[in-house]
Amino acid sequence: MEVKTIKIYFVILPKEIPKDILYKKVSILDINERKIFERYRTKDKKIEFLTGRILAKNMISKEFNTSNRKISFYKNSFGKLFVERDCIPRGKPPIYFNLSHSNGIVTCAISSNLHIGIDVENIKQDYLDIMEQIYLPKEIEFVNNGMNKNDKLRRFYLIWTLKESLTKALGLGLSLSLKSFKVPLDFNGGKYMNFVFKTFIVNDYIISVAVLYKKGVFYKFTLKKLSWKKLFCT
Numbered sequence: 001m002e003v004k005t006i007k008i009y010f011v012i013l014p015k016e017i018p019k020d021i022l023y024k025k026v027s028i029l030d031i032n033e034r035k036i037f038e039r040y041r042t043k044d045k046k047i048e049f050l051t052g053r054i055l056a057k058n059m060i061s062k063e064f065n066t067s068n069r070k071i072s073f074y075k076n077s078f079g080k081l082f083v084e085r086d087c088i089p090r091g092k093p094p095i096y097f098n099l100s101h102s103n104g105i106v107t108c109a110i111s112s113n114l115h116i117g118i119d120v121e122n123i124k125q126d127y128l129d130i131m132e133q134i135y136l137p138k139e140i141e142f143v144n145n146g147m148n149k150n151d152k153l154r155r156f157y158l159i160w161t162l163k164e165s166l167t168k169a170l171g172l173g174l175s176l177s178l179k180s181f182k183v184p185l186d187f188n189g190g191k192y193m194n195f196v197f198k199t200f201i202v203n204d205y206i207i208s209v210a211v212l213y214k215k216g217v218f219y220k221f222t223l224k225k226l227s228w229k230k231l232f233c234t
């Protein structure tokens with residue numbers, strides 16, 4: 001059986017990154033990315049955006065054994081990023097990746113040859129009151145069966161992150177209604193319909209990944225924490 005390793009990286013951001021360190025790294029952005037970076041009004045959003053680009057470019061260049069400056073991206077019409085074809089060394093399969101960020105955390109999932117989506121959310125944010133509008137009856141029941149508020153929130157965000165990761169693996173994002181499809185109501189993930197899911201809980205964050213299912217492939221998921229300092233200072 002073919003084994004495919006899906007690599008998931010995350011970075012926990014500090015409350016403050018000194019300006020000189022931050023702006024030194026902006027040079028990794030291309031012209032279009034630079035414009036997006038400048039458009040973000042808050043420093044936190046700028047940092048999350050820049051961290052995502054550094055993380056993705058570093059990890060992809062590592063896969064290709066090349067410099068992170070040689071990695072560039074294009075977007076589909078819904079905003080999903082793909083590696084530019086001419087960055088992929090001859091004879092290597094394409095690398096698919098996806099980014100997600102949420103209040104102080106940035107995540108990136110990478111896989112070779114398999115469409116992938118990732119979503120991270122902070123479990124502490126209480127959005128339980130919008131559940132009726134966005135989830136299916138069985139999903140609402142699953143959340144309401146939680147033992148207490150924390151458990152309910154974990155269940156709420158399990159569904160949210162699984163669904164968003166699937167929409168991102170498809171490259172459609174939330175242009176696809178969350179009520180139009182189901183996900184496994186299970187923290188262990190596994191194969192469901194045409195996707196393989198995996199969920200991790202790290203501190204107050206929940207991270208879910210969806211990868212397109214391919215017959216005869218065993219999916220191995222790895223999760224690695226990277227230090228922001230190493231990312232910004234090397």
Ligand SMILES: CC(C)(COP(=O)(O)OP(=O)(O)OC[C@H]1O[C@@H](n2cnc3c(N)ncnc32)[C@H](O)[C@@H]1OP(=O)(O)O)[C@@H](O)C(=O)NCCC(=O)NCCS
Pocket residue numbers: 048049052077078079080081098099100101102117118119120164167168169170171172173174175
């Ligand atoms: C994808 C989407 C769900 C992400 O929402 P979010 O929860 O705010 O953000 P996350 O932190 O989880 O993910 C953001 C990352 O997802 C990626 N992304 C954006 N659109 C994507 C899509 N359609 N599919 C997969 N990934 C997408 C980007 O890399 C983005 O990070 P970046 O802006 O730093 O590059 C949302 O942006 C969306 O629904 N987009 C599609 C809507 C659409 O049709 N847009 C067209 C205009 S471009």
